[in-house]
Amino acid sequence: MTNHGHYRLSDAGKTVMVQGFVQKKRNLGQLLFIDLRDRTGIIQLAFDADHPLRSEAESLKNESVISATGTIVERSSKNPSIPTGEIELSIDALTVHSKAEQPPMLIQDETDALEETRLKYRYLDLRRPVLQNNLIIRHKIMQAVRSFLNPTGFLEIETPILTRSTPEGARDYVVPSRLYDGDFYALPQSPQIFKQLLMVGGLEKYYQIAKCFRDEDLRKDRQPEFTQIDIETAFLSEDDITAMAEGLVRHIFKEAGEPLADSPFQRLTYLEAMSQYGSDKPDLRFGLTLNDYASLLGDIPLDFIQGKKIKGIHVEGENTALTRKVLDGFKDLIADLNVAFSFIKKEDALSGSLVKHLSDAQSDAINQTLNAGDTLILAIGEKADTALGRIRLALRDQLDLVHDAPHAAAIITDWPMFEYDEETARYYATHHPFTLPKGDLKAIQNHPETLMSHAYDVVINGHEVGGGSLRIHDAQIQEAVFEHLGLSLDEAKERFGFFLDAMRYGVPPHGGIAFGLDRLTMILAHTDNIRDVIAFPKTSSAQDLMSEAPGPISNIQKKELHLK
Ligand code: ASP
8 A cells, every 4th residue: 555644754765666646836936845745744756857757747637547666765845734744755757657637626625615526526526634634533443342342252244125014103215126027026124123133043242343224214314324333242231232332332432532531421211311401312422401480480470481391591690602692592492392491691680581470488599509600591491301412412502612621421321212293193112123121011091201221322412323222022022012003913013023933932031232433433423414424325305416316227227126
């Protein structure tokens, strides 16, 4: 491999061959310089006026691919802004491998190209060091997964891409079958069923860096195909699995050069996370936790307050960034939640729309709680926690609270087994229907919303980076869960018959987890654009602008696939 970015003044006198792309030329009359770029950096090639290769060098366009042999020498005018800035190469031989046309974009970290252009010419975009570095981080994460799991008996096993619908709850991508008229394969939303069947198959410890496909409306951090670090184990307890997950995440961050603090990941139940942070994926890099103000303010004689849930965030100190306008703007963030919003500021006196309704005792108590300059942000109503969770993140950004803060990881446990969807008037599995319920299954009939589960998420800096659960390994419990989800035994058999069959032949207790490789890479590459960490990504409208996928197929193909 070429590695000319690593040469230093201590290499002076060595004769070396360098290869790469012409980044730029500078013609100073007497001297001609070429900056040559490879994956490791830039090196300067020098040609003087009567150099035999001078005119050939002068004719080279940017991005042409060349090899050159020469001697490393000390530069007369040094450039401290690049690592090789003290040296240059005095050239003896030059080979032009491929001449480049004028590229349609500027190939450097700070490019002015639109993202559309960058995606259409992704092979040029990939030449930019910033993208190469992201792919190096991604590579390191994948290798770290293997070097962590292999020594403890995990086997890397592939599962099919052409398969049947899997139950992660998103829309499937489907592939028409040529041999079976009217039948379709589905692409896996995850290897979930297969990895469980590997446990039934006695493999005990499985992992895979697996492609998953979900045909969902895309967001900034979603792609139609994405990669999971997928893991399943037999006979391990929930604590064993979450400890393994913590160890793996630590190893990944260490190998990527950003080791996490020694203190164990904070563990919170779902209910604790919701009531303290207003989120099931709390950002623990900063405080501003939610407190209950019902006992203090609950008897304010106003209809929208009495008997309601009242939660608040106490923001300490004078904050020029927290203007009245900013505070009022928080209302828009929670407009869909049916929650009343208010705030009390303490300047010389208390101010805010609630202040005139406070009793003397309440005013005294608030005056005791708040110091001059403090603000108490209040949300009132059933979904007060969720509302303040959103406001808490807006405060983080507005007050710049996590700039350079160390990564903060948490494990969120004890998730509700089911969630109710008002629109479709039915229950859905919060994680997925194979998750093992916790405690008394009878709750399914009477109070399904109180039934908790052995599910867990790994959260870093407020992002869900992984999620998993112990699985049901008893056919009766599995059938009860399907039934509660409105899936009759017949329908369940029709969709997962092979899986239910497998449960009749001895199933080890098992559980696992899947991490989002893209998301982990985004955190370690410090980007919030998922396309920055995937070599050939799709746009936010699910197109590959370079290969122009999706695209039409020929009539012959359509006919073979029985498509009209
Ligand atoms: N298959 C699950 C998911 O994709 C992860 C797991 O339960 O292991 O979220």
